[in-house]
Amino acid sequence: MLSPGMMTGHGADAMQHAQPPMTKYELFLQQAQEQMLAFERRESEFRKREREERAAQLHLPISRDELH
Numbered sequence: 001m002l003s004p005g006m007m008t009g010h011g012a013d014a015m016q017h018a019q020p021p022m023t024k025y026e027l028f029l030q031q032a033q034e035q036m037l038a039f040e041r042r043e044s045e046f047r048k049r050e051r052e053e054r055a056a057q058l059h060l061p062i063s064r065d066e067l068h
Contacts, residue, residue, distance in 0.1 A: 022030070055061070
């Protein structure tokens with residue numbers, strides 16, 4: 001039998017990289033960050049569509065640089 005210090009392969013990696021369970025607060029922060037990133041993506045897409053619609057209504061050409 002191998003002692004923990006002599007482990008090789010995936011078992012050793014799992015022991016070295018194991019993280020303590022997340023606290024409720026850390027879980028809350030992670031979920032809040034994920035929701036904020038999703039909101040920011042939706043908002044960015046919305047603004048992009050709005051710019052394209054306004055440009056089409058005004059018959060203005062839009063450069064690719066202005067979209068990002």
